[in-house]
Amino acid sequence: MIHHPFTRAAVRVAARTAGVLLAVALLSFALLRAAPGGPFSEDRSVPAAVRANLEKRYHLDEPLALQAARYLWDLAHGDLGPSFRYADFTVNDLLAVGLPSTLALGAAAMAFALAIGIPLGMAAAARRGGLIDRLASGISVAGLALPTFVLGPLLVAFFAVTLRWFEPSGLEHPADLVLPAIALGAGPLAVITRLTRAGMLDTLSQEYIRTARAKGLPERTVLFRHGLRPSLVPVLTYLGPALAAVLTGSLVVESVFTIPGIGQYVVRGAFNRDYPVVLGVILVGTTFLVVANALVDLLLTALDPRVRER
Amino acid sequence: MTKPIVEIENLCVSFERDGARTEVLRSVDLQVRRGEALGVVGESGSGKSTLFLAAARLLPPSASVSARKLQISGHDVSRLSRSKLTAIRGATIGFVFQDASASLNPYLTIGRQLCEMVEQHRHAEAPRAMELAEQELAAVAIPDPASTLHKYPHQLSGGQRQRAALAMALLAKPAVLVADEPTTALDPTVQAQVLELLGRLRRERGLALAMVSHDLGVVAGICDRVAVLYAGRVVEEAAASSLFSRPRHPYTAALLASAPRLTGLRPSRLAAIPGTPPRPGELPTGCAFAPRCPRAVSRCRSEVPPQITQNESRFSCFEPLGEPA
Numbered sequence: 001m002i003h004h005p006f007t008r009a010a011v012r013v014a015a016r017t018a019g020v021l022l023a024v025a026l027l028s029f030a031l032l033r034a035a036p037g038g039p040f041s042e043d044r045s046v047p048a049a050v051r052a053n054l055e056k057r058y059h060l061d062e063p064l065a066l067q068a069a070r071y072l073w074d075l076a077h078g079d080l081g082p083s084f085r086y087a088d089f090t091v092n093d094l095l096a097v098g099l100p101s102t103l104a105l106g107a108a109a110m111a112f113a114l115a116i117g118i119p120l121g122m123a124a125a126a127r128r129g130g131l132i133d134r135l136a137s138g139i140s141v142a143g144l145a146l147p148t149f150v151l152g153p154l155l156v157a158f159f160a161v162t163l164r165w166f167e168p169s170g171l172e173h174p175a176d177l178v179l180p181a182i183a184l185g186a187g188p189l190a191v192i193t194r195l196t197r198a199g200m201l202d203t204l205s206q207e208y209i210r211t212a213r214a215k216g217l218p219e220r221t222v223l224f225r226h227g228l229r230p231s232l233v234p235v236l237t238y239l240g241p242a243l244a245a246v247l248t249g250s251l252v253v254e255s256v257f258t259i260p261g262i263g264q265y266v267v268r269g270a271f272n273r274d275y276p277v278v279l280g281v282i283l284v285g286t287t288f289l290v291v292a293n294a295l296v297d298l299l300l301t302a303l304d305p306r307v308r309e310r
Numbered sequence: 311m312t313k314p315i316v317e318i319e320n321l322c323v324s325f326e327r328d329g330a331r332t333e334v335l336r337s338v339d340l341q342v343r344r345g346e347a348l349g350v351v352g353e354s355g356s357g358k359s360t361l362f363l364a365a366a367r368l369l370p371p372s373a374s375v376s377a378r379k380l381q382i383s384g385h386d387v388s389r390l391s392r393s394k395l396t397a398i399r400g401a402t403i404g405f406v407f408q409d410a411s412a413s414l415n416p417y418l419t420i421g422r423q424l425c426e427m428v429e430q431h432r433h434a435e436a437p438r439a440m441e442l443a444e445q446e447l448a449a450v451a452i453p454d455p456a457s458t459l460h461k462y463p464h465q466l467s468g469g470q471r472q473r474a475a476l477a478m479a480l481l482a483k484p485a486v487l488v489a490d491e492p493t494t495a496l497d498p499t500v501q502a503q504v505l506e507l508l509g510r511l512r513r514e515r516g517l518a519l520a521m522v523s524h525d526l527g528v529v530a531g532i533c534d535r536v537a538v539l540y541a542g543r544v545v546e547e548a549a550a551s552s553l554f555s556r557p558r559h560p561y562t563a564a565l566l567a568s569a570p571r572l573t574g575l576r577p578s579r580l581a582a583i584p585g586t587p588p589r590p591g592e593l594p595t596g597c598a599f600a601p602r603c604p605r606a607v608s609r610c611r612s613e614v615p616p617q618i619t620q621n622e623s624r625f626s627c628f629e630p631l632g633e634p635a
Contacts, residue, residue, distance in 0.1 A: 207412040211475075214368055214407075215427055216400030216482070219392070225426070229417045305462040306416055 013294040017287060024286045025075060025279065029068050032275050039084040039273045058084060071279070080283070081276035085268070091280035094265050099284070101171055102261030105253065106246045108177045109185035113242070117189045118235065121196025125204065125231075126223060136193050143190025148249050152183040152256035169258040180257040184249050188242040192235055199231035206230070229303055236300055240293040247285045315486045315518050316342040316365055316403065319379035323357070323364050326372050332591040334360050334373075336542040339617075342486050347512060347519040349529030349550065351565070352539030353587050358522045361539075362488040366399050383485060401431040404484030408491040410471035414463040414478075420447075421459030424478050431482035446477040450507060469500035473507070480511065486518040493528060505532060526569050530554060538562050541588050541598035548623030558623070558630040560606075561599045597627070605629040 038060065040051050055061045059070060074081055080091035124136035146154075159179055160168035166179050203209060204227060212226040213219075254263035262281050269277035301307050323335040335357045342348050352358040364375050367387055380387045383402050390398065407413040415423060424443035428434050434442060440459065447455035450473040463471055472492060479487055489508065493501040509532045512519050523529050529536055530550065537547040538561065546559035557563040567581040585602040588594060594601055600610040607629060615626045 207407060207409070208415040210363075210368060211405070211407060211413045212415065214366065214399055214405040215430065215478070216396045216398065217426060217430055218396055221426070221430075226415050226418070304417065306464050 009294075009298065013291065016294070017290045020290050021075075021283060021286060022072070025072065025283060026068065028279055028282050029071060029275075032273075032278060033064060035273070037273050039275065041273075058082065071276075075283070080280035083269075083274055083277050085272050085274045085277070091276045094277060095262060095280060095284060098260060098262035098265055101259050102250055102254065102263065104171075105177060105180055105184060105259060105261060106243075106250055108181035109246050109249075110188065110242065112181050112185035113188035113192050114235075117192030118196050118232070121193045121198075122200055122223065122228070122231070124193070124197045125200030126219075128201065133197075136197060140190035140193045143186040143193075146186065148183050148187070148252050149256060151186055152180070152253055155179045155183055156257070171257075171259045176257075180253045180259060183256070184246055184253045187245055187249065191238060191242065195234045195238055196231060199234045200227060203227045203230045233300065233303060236296055236303065239296050240289065243292045244289055247288065313384065314341040314343045315383050316340070316362075316520070317379055317381040318361070318365060319377060321361070321364060321375070321377040321380060323360055323369070323373055323375050326374065330591065333593070334542055334590055335364065338539075338542070338544055340537055340544060340547075342518050342520050344485065345516050345518055346535060347509075347521060347533040349533035349536040350520060350522045350539060351524065351526055351529055351536060353524055355541075355587055355590060356539040357542040357590075358524075358539050359490050362403070362405075362490070362520060362522065366403050366405070366488075367395060368399070368405075397431075400427060400479075400482040400484065402485050404479035404482060404487045406472070406476050406479050406487065406489045406492045409495040410475040411463060411468070411495075414471060414475055416463055418462075419459065420461055420463065420466070420474050424459070424474070424481055427478055427481040442481065443477070446481050447474065449480070449511070450474070450477045452477070468496055469504060472496060472500075472504055476504075476508070476511075480515075480517075484517070486520060487512070488520045488522065490522040491524070492521075494523070494525070501528075508532065526554075526565055538565070541593060542590065543598065543626065544624075545599065545627070546623075546625040548625075552623060556632065558625040558632075559599075559627045560603045560629070560631065562625075563631055564602075605631075 038055075039058075040046060040054050046054070052061070059067055062070075071081065078092075080095070083089050083091055083094060086094060120132070120136045120139065124130075124133040127133060156168045156179065160166050167173075167176050170176060200223075209222060209226055212222045217226075250261060251263035251266055253259070254261045255267060262284070265274075265277050266281045268274070269281070318338060318340045321335055321338040321340075322333070324331050324333045326332075338357075338361065340348075340350075340361065350358050350361060360369065360373075363369050364373070364377075365380060365382060365387060367375075367390075369375065375388070377388065382398055385394065385398060387395070387398075414420075421440060421443060424446065425436070425439040428439040428442050432439075432442070444455045444459060447458055452458050452470055452473050458466065458470070458474065463474070466474060472495070476492070492508065493504050496504060505528060508519070508521075511517065512532075519532070521529055521533055526536075533550050535547070536550050536553045537544050538553075538559065539545070540561050546553065546557065546562045548558070553562065554566065557566055561583075564581070564583045568583055583602055588598055588601070594611065596609075596611040596613055597603070597606070597615050600606040603610065609628050613628075615628045617624050617626045618630075
């Protein structure tokens, strides 16, 4: 019985994911093909006969609608197709190689943003106008103003080149994740700090907080037991967009820090018109986003008993 | 006479907003004695709610509070440390607020919110705290207290929520309970039940009660003594019986005349007080009630009337109504 609503929610999420994936796949397919050029058009050295053969092998000579149908059919079977450029690899192979690094980086960036942003926002709200509050607002302005492609090299210059605390590039040890995670997480950190602060200030003005104080509870109980949960609602709602920001930001950060994630494939794939690679990465990103948003919905429901009822 | 639980002398409270200072309470003297029920009556904006919040230092930082004396059971509230203050809040002075749907935390179960009161002030842990909370819910006549513990505030009716809030305040066994418009948000029938309950619990437990209300009718049925607030000042204070039968201050008289009476077959016409109460920060010189007062003379508009004390009662008026018999 308990599993029943959850199963229903899971089915709903799966259906929604499938629908979004179909729409995104078709749209991206069309947009990619609308761009000028093709995977083999720049290689002047390739004789016309070889090129025709290549295009025939990858069905590029067929009508577009048929190619799209073929792609969707393979997609439905979990096959993202061959890469045009990495001749012996399928897109699935490439993702299997790159995805773990990208995921580790993304998770580290989100963890960094949440672990710093929430306590910082809370402390800023608890001592409004105080030193921490001003520090927090400085950090969030910097986090929003500095693009990753500026912050990344700055971090490398200072912590890797001058101080030599970290490696400037590559991903050999978990410690190598620190600088890229900071570069990638700075934007979300800024937003999470602001949201937590604003949420906490709003909560602290609620009557039930006055009640909690009138009950003689110590301030830390008032803040954590009575204030924290309601204040986190806006933060939670932001997690979906935050994941999107981290996914796209990851492409930049990976190239700044030479991390062997999926970012390199997208960038090169886009230049080379390696359609299946670009499409595959887009679809993987989309899946993460849809699932993350569904999880956020579930969490929101779990957080607020008034929503839980409905 | 035993020492009062709450002693307030010359309390002034003002709020600062956008650089402008607004006086909400102006040299208020008030006492709540052990076991008595004091009614504090006034229109909205009279500062009646601010009074006891200031006494427990529960006002936001934008409020500035000064007083010659501000004591709760002998402790100087303005000098108490944070930990002493939290020990007094709840355990000595308990609060029930107007709207329990806003004053109870919607994210926590009733049981959690009641138990933390026990844990904080009576140092009982989980199973025992739950037991005490259940007993208290039964004492405020909540049907099925055991299952109510596991409910969230929004799952209760308005009357039950207010009863739960009352049980919560009572759990720490306070010496004085401040009930700030405790029944205003409720239906009239439920209102009467909650008032009856409040009166009974107070008598049974020897609890002092400070009932803050805009409604003289609510105060009449339950209080021994009544203080009337107008524009941040106590304009009259007397034993309930004499205040209702022989009001001295014209404002009190006007309040009484504007309250509906249920005696007689045909309801008499209600007398509305002409004009509106002054907005805090735009007070007239002299008596704040003078612009609305039928008895006002020129002196009322230039001087603040001093407080006149007679026996157990006091009032501030140059032109009081009839001498007491």
